[in-house]
Amino acid sequence: QVQLVESGGGLVQAGGSLRVSCVVSGGTFSSFVMGWFRQAPGNEREFVGVITRSGSNSYYADSVKGRFIISRDNAKNTVYLQMNSLKPEDTAVYYCAARSGVDLSTRQYDYGTWGQGTQVTVSS
Numbered sequence: 001q002v003q004l005v006e007s008g009g010g011l012v013q014a015g016g017s018l019r020v021s022c023v024v025s026g027g028t029f030s031s032f033v034m035g036w037f038r039q040a041p042g043n044e045r046e047f048v049g050v051i052t053r054s055g056s057n058s059y060y061a062d063s064v065k066g067r068f069i070i071s072r073d074n075a076k077n078t079v080y081l082q083m084n085s086l087k088p089e090d091t092a093v094y095y096c097a098a099r100s101g102v103d104l105s106t107r108q109y110d111y112g113t114w115g116q117g118t119q120v121t122v123s124s
Contacts, residue, residue: 001026002098003024003026004023004096004097004113004114004115005022005023005116006116007023007118008020008021008118009093009094009119009120010119015085015095016086017083018085018093018120019082019083019084021079023077023078024078025077029077030081032099033052033053033098033100033104035051035106036049036050036089036095036096037094038093038107038120039087040091040093043092048061048064050104050105051071051072051104052102053102054074059106064090067083067084067086068082069082075079076115079096081096083096086120087122088122088123090122091120093120095115097109097114100112
C-alpha cells in the first residue's frame with residue numbers, strides 16, 4: 001500500500017521561505033508523477049505544482065510560479081516543495097499526491113494517493 005507523509009510545515013513571516021517534504025513508501029516512487037495541492041480554510045483544494053517522474057520537468061499554478069520550486073530525489077523516495085517569497089495568501093494545508101502515469105495533471109481527481117497534509121501559515 002502506497003503511503004505519503006508530509007513534513008516541514010510551520011509558521012513563517014511574509015517574505016520568508018519554507019521547504020516541505022513528502023516521503024513515499026510502499027510503491028515504486030520513480031513511477032509516480034508527484035503533485036502538490038493546498039487548501040485554505042473555506043476554500044476548495046487547489047493545484048500548486050507537479051513534477052515528472054524523473055524530475056526533469058515541472059509545472060506550476062500561476063499564483064506560485066516564480067516563487068515555488070518542486071524537486072524530487074528518487075533515491076530517497078522524497079519530493080520537495082520549496083516556497084520562497086511567501087505571502088499571507090499562501091497560508092493553507094499543503095498536500096502531496098501521487099499519480100500513476102506520465103501526464104502532468106493539474107486535476108486532483110487524477111491522483112490516487114494523498115498525504116495527510118502539513119500546515120503552512122504565513123504571517124503578515
